[in-house]
Amino acid sequence: MKEITELSISELQEAVKKGELTYSDIFEFTAKRIIEEEKEVRGYISLFLEEAREQAKKADKERNNTLPLAGIPLAIKDNIAVKDKPLTCGSKILSNFISPYDATVVKRLKSAGCLVLGKTNLDEFAMGSSNETSYFGPVRNPIDKERVPGGSSGGSAAVVKYGGAIAALGSDTGGSIRQPAAFCGVCGLKPTYGRVSRFGLVAFASSLDTIGPIARTVEDCALILQIIAGYDERDATSVPLPTERYLPLTGKIRDLTIGVAKEFFTSALSPKIKTVIEEAITELGKVSKGVKVISLPHLPYSAACYHLIAMAEASSNLARYDGVRYGYRTQVHTEEFKKIAQYEDPLQVFYEKTRGEGFGRETKRRIIIGTFGLSKGYYEEYYGLGVKVRGLIKGDFLSAFQEVDVILGPTTPTVAFKLGEKKDPLAMYLSDIFTSIANLAGLPAISVPCKRKVDNLPVGLQIIGKPCAEKEILEVAFAYERL
Amino acid sequence: MVNIDIDKLARLARLYLEKEAKEKIAPSLPKIIEYFQTIKHLGQKPGPCLPQKFPCPRRKEEAEIHKEIRCEEKFLKTLPNYQDGYFQVPHCEAGRFTPQIRE
Numbered sequence: 153m154k155e156i157t158e159l160s161i162s163e164l165q166e167a168v169k170k171g172e173l174t175y176s177d178i179f180e181f182t183a184k185r186i187i188e189e190e191k192e193v194r195g196y197i198s199l200f201l202e203e204a205r206e207q208a209k210k211a212d213k214e215r216n217n218t219l220p221l222a223g224i225p226l227a228i229k230d231n232i233a234v235k236d237k238p239l240t241c242g243s244k245i246l247s248n249f250i251s252p253y254d255a256t257v258v259k260r261l262k263s264a265g266c267l268v269l270g271k272t273n274l275d276e277f278a279m280g281s282s283n284e285t286s287y288f289g290p291v292r293n294p295i296d297k298e299r300v301p302g303g304s305s306g307g308s309a310a311v312v313k314y315g316g317a318i319a320a321l322g323s324d325t326g327g328s329i330r331q332p333a334a335f336c337g338v339c340g341l342k343p344t345y346g347r348v349s350r351f352g353l354v355a356f357a358s359s360l361d362t363i364g365p366i367a368r369t370v371e372d373c374a375l376i377l378q379i380i381a382g383y384d385e386r387d388a389t390s391v392p393l394p395t396e397r398y399l400p401l402t403g404k405i406r407d408l409t410i411g412v413a414k415e416f417f418t419s420a421l422s423p424k425i426k427t428v429i430e431e432a433i434t435e436l437g438k439v440s441k442g443v444k445v446i447s448l449p450h451l452p453y454s455a456a457c458y459h460l461i462a463m464a465e466a467s468s469n470l471a472r473y474d475g476v477r478y479g480y481r482t483q484v485h486t487e488e489f490k491k492i493a494q495y496e497d498p499l500q501v502f503y504e505k506t507r508g509e510g511f512g513r514e515t516k517r518r519i520i521i522g523t524f525g526l527s528k529g530y531y532e533e534y535y536g537l538g539v540k541v542r543g544l545i546k547g548d549f550l551s552a553f554q555e556v557d558v559i560l561g562p563t564t565p566t567v568a569f570k571l572g573e574k575k576d577p578l579a580m581y582l583s584d585i586f587t588s589i590a591n592l593a594g595l596p597a598i599s600v601p602c603k604r605k606v607d608n609l610p611v612g613l614q615i616i617g618k619p620c621a622e623k624e625i626l627e628v629a630f631a632y633e634r635l
Numbered sequence: 636m637v638n639i640d641i642d643k644l645a646r647l648a649r650l651y652l653e654k655e656a657k658e659k660i661a662p663s664l665p666k667i668i669e670y671f672q673t674i675k676h677l678g679q680k681p682g683p684c685l686p687q688k689f690p691c692p693r694r695k696e697e698a699e700i701h702k703e704i705r706c707e708e709k710f711l712k713t714l715p716n717y718q719d720g721y722f723q724v725p726h727c728e729a730g731r732f733t734p735q736i737r738e
């Protein structure tokens with residue numbers, strides 16, 4: 153029999169039904185992997201192993217139940233609310249916050265029978281591409297522990313890779329699911345904006361944020377998406393469209409035309425990755441209707457446009473963390489506080505000190521830039537410009553999808569880099585150069601590991617689809633996985 | 636080169652920046668703002684000012700949505716209670732918390 157890590161969720165359920173495995177076996181396997189790996193990887197911020205163990209035992213007693221995720225241990229990124237569990241967002245300012253309710257996605261997963269193993273580490277407030285900015289310490293890539301797992305859902309991708317969870321939920325604002333999935337050699341899907349409810353997701357950039365699955369196989373991604381997707385009245389941006397049936401996947405893509413955007417293959421892309429991606433496109437070209445070269449002329453500007461919009465929205469969204477009603481609060485009885493408050497408005501000092509002590513450096517940098525972009529005299533020149541360029545990027549996709557059904561390209565310009573390697577924040581922002589474009593246009597996209605590695609490190613193939621065409625990108629990804 | 640007054644921006648953002656943080660953040664700001672200016676020329680291009688809508692396959696009928704909402708109600712009973720127009724959140728103090736129990 154195969155190892156637990158080699159089985160998809162449906163295969164695990166089949167094995168349990170046949171009596172070859174129990175849910176407790178699956179849980180104990182993941183718990184063992186967590187104990188072995190967590191000291192170094194640090195993918196989890198909080199773990200609920202005892203609770204999950206009891207739930208696994210309960211699931212074994214009710215083995216005849218037909219819930220799709222019965223007894224399956226999942227991990228949730230720590231910016232998604234799980235009732236009565238910590239919700240830190242990897243930040244000091246929320247380090248003592250306990251969520252009073254479940255996010256819609258978590259509620260749906262729980263109703264499908266899953267076990268929530270723990271909350272995974274992330275860049276502070278999901279702002280980062282390397283998972284080095286968390287208040288709880290950096291996450292290490294389980295493939296090479298000197299390297300980053302990507303970000304911001306690096307914790308989710310890392311734990312799925314080493315077997316510390318069967319699958320996980322992440323959030324994607326500019327590539328935060330796909331980039332870590334590519335760096336860790338797993339699958340990560342960012343759904344269409346509005347396809348999955350954001351209710352219970354801590355807002356970073358509200359017009360870009362999405363929740364999606366990270367799993368070892370495309371089929372597992374499809375299964376989790378099937379459960380979490382759908383209209384939700386508690387999210388005003390939820391799409392009022394029926395959810396497609398994503399399963400079963402057939403891998404038949406004979407009637408789909410594959411598009412390849414030439415702008416992906418610039419000097420920013422590592423030559424070795426370029427070769428691997430070209431091979432993947434050639435292979436997929438043989439089983440599809442054909443490959444067509446298209447143009448997305450504004451792709452080179454997408455990272456600048458994305459960061460402009462994301463930082464402006466983040467500065468506004470993060471204004472709520474002031475220590476008054478919840479979260480970290482500065483000490484007001486210190487001599488230092490009293491001294492400053494003698495000359496200035498004590499309430500303003502309280503806000504400034506709370507936020508200054510509660511946020512990390514990268515978050516502060518982004519709040520300051522976002523504030524600049526939204527300030528009087530600069531609003532039209534910066535934020536207004538970002539919104540305009542976003543419209544142009546959407547226009548590019550509208551034209552491209554007249555000719556092709558899906559667009560292929562690399563997920564990242566490089567393989568996973570070393571911890572501390574990218575000290576320049578601008579260099580770090582450019583890690584999102586190929587992924588943020590799907591967020592700006594609100595399109596679904598998936599990253600699947602390529603067949604061939606570069607320097608023994610995984611490479612991600614990105615497949616972007618039309619709005620609400622998750623089924624198509626899943627079919628293409630599944631076809632590639634089976635080649 | 637853009638002139639950025641970090642003290643003024645920090646004040647606007649209600650952020651207290653210690654000397655060390657200011658020294659680390661301030662030098663990177665002009666470079667990032669300059670990077671944003673690489674898209675400035677696109678502002679002159681004719682094009683939509685607002686994000687365009689992609690064609691949608693089929694919008695849901697109202698009755699269909701309501702049916703789905705009713706179905707989801709049973710899954711979503713964990714909303715926090717309201718009090719005086721606000722959500723009730725757990726009271727956090729020095730690492731301890733008292734979770735609110737939904738009635």
